[in-house]
Amino acid sequence: MRKPMNKLFLLVVAAALVLTSFVTSSMPVYAEELDIDAESAILVDAETGKVLYAKDPDAALPPASMTKIMTEYLVWEAVENGDISWDTTTQISDYAYEVSSNIDSSGIGLTQQQDYTVEELYAAMAINSDNGTTIALAELIAGSESEFVEMMNEKGEELGLPEFKFVNSTGLDNESLGDNYPEGTSPNDTNLLSARSSAILAAALVNDYPEALEISSIPNKEFDDETIENWNFMLDHDSVNLEQYYYEGVDGLKTGHTELAGYAFTGTAERDGKRLITVVMKTPSIEKRFEETAKLLDYGFDEFETQELFPAGYQEEDEETVPVARGKEKEVNVGINEGIHVPVKSGEEELYHLEYTVDEERLNDDGELEAPVEADEVIGTVTVVYDGEEEDFGYISDEVSEESYDLVAMDDVEQSNWFMLTLQSIGDFFVNMFQGAFNWVKGLFS
Structure with a gap:
């Protein structure tokens, strides 16, 4: 031995x-x-x-x-x-x-x-x-x-x-x-x-x-x-x-x-x-x-302590909706469909907010989603942002982190029928024509 x-x-x-x-x-x-x-x-x-x-x-x-x-x-x-x-x-x-x-x-x-x-x-x-x-x-x-x-x-x-x-x-x-x-x-x-x-x-x-x-x-x-x-x-x-x-x-x-x-x-x-x-x-x-x-x-x-900072269904203030084109409603509620859990330092629970990024490929030239839109449909990403004074070290890597979450539509928005779309187009035509005329007259006196 x-x-x-x-x-x-x-x-x-x-x-x-x-x-x-x-x-x-x-x-x-x-x-x-x-x-x-x-x-x-x-x-x-x-x-x-x-x-x-x-x-x-x-x-x-x-x-x-x-x-x-x-x-x-x-x-x-x-x-x-x-x-x-x-x-x-x-x-x-x-x-x-x-x-x-x-x-x-x-x-x-x-x-x-x-x-x-x-x-x-x-x-x-x-x-x-x-x-x-x-x-x-x-x-x-x-x-x-x-x-x-x-x-x-x-x-x-x-x-x-x-x-x-x-x-x-x-x-x-x-x-x-x-x-x-x-x-x-x-x-x-x-x-x-x-x-x-x-x-x-x-x-x-x-x-x-x-x-x-x-x-x-x-x-x-x-x-x-x-x-x-x-x-x-x-x-x-x-x-x-x-x-x-x-x-x-x-x-x-x-x-x-x-x-x-x-x-x-x-x-x-x-x-x-x-x-x-x-x-x-x-x-x-x-x-x-x-x-x-x-x-x-x-x-x-x-x-x-890992806490649920934002529960499922949470909507960031002043960013609750995204405009919708060709839909029965002109906007759709957006938010998160699952709770977000983050390790938080004691006393800093209120020092976070969410930042939304809508997928640009989902938007038309006017920055609108095109109807139809389905509830829980992923339309972008949500990032947790730290607002405190101490240094935020972020996440270890893109592969390991859970820094980004899904931004989803929270309601269904159906596409308008052809008659309503036609009326909307006519309405938009006259609104644009009136706005153009108004701007022309305004220009004469400026």
Whole structure:
């Protein structure tokens, strides 16, 4: 039986942290007081995609092992598509074996000529951040890590990540891979993600494959006659050395550290049915990445509540109708046919209004809808606008957000029959003729 090197090392690190850090304050932290000790950070409501706080969220930085969130997503997708199953077995290549043997890079020491299931490899990757198991999964799914990297970048485009570059499956710097760096990349390459991109990726994993949290929330697990430990200290490790970092509701997601990346963490927590996603990048220490995450989570849970700001049937004042041409009525009531729910900061419930945008393709040259119009027919979009003084960070992306809603007609407007349309045309003719004559006479005396 191998010595539990990871567990021993983890306990040594934890003990050192006890001597060098302080218990995170349980006092609520407010926006004007938030001072996140990270180069980049973001806090997102997972359900709506609303950004509750951001600090330089679009800076592309090395994510280190947070890269594995993309690898995890592609494993779940491959299982869902039937390409592999959790019981599928594979053996360890020389490359994966060499990386896994390096205890300086979360290596747990895999054995060659031994069958490992996808479930076993995934657990070691998601819990202990093992790099060898990550490479083994990449090779199993795509045939080689090089081809897997292509899949990673294609999925990044598909998910709408704004700033990203994947050069390997693990998050290690390519220079640490020796001659094994993937084809199409350079030996000096490193993965890049912004905090926003990492949050979008995390939201995709959490929302598309929530079962992933059942694994990322495991503090420790037996693997190949060894106990592997989770580097997420905010879980309940049942250890006095780590209890100061425990945060109720945290169930993921992925830590990261390299010399180039510093200490990073993509976290997620759920309380009372509300899930938040946090990212901190390039924090100065192990303890700081968890302390700063706790600040963000406190702010999100204490200060924001998802509320129905506008109920179904709501109509914005002074914009209740849109003109209709060739109809039995000259206008139609418009509004929303479903309630709009938004994470709102305490005391700011009244600082929002709706902005309507009618689809121009639905309007004639005079800016009118053409009859007939049916109730609940979508005629445009509605956007929620914040009128407060604090910075509005908007939504995480177009793909994830619920910023726009349907603007619908609230009544039926039938088309007038030919007789009424004829009378209307005659009436319009005389009105226009009279108006023209009036303007001509008025011009004589001006």
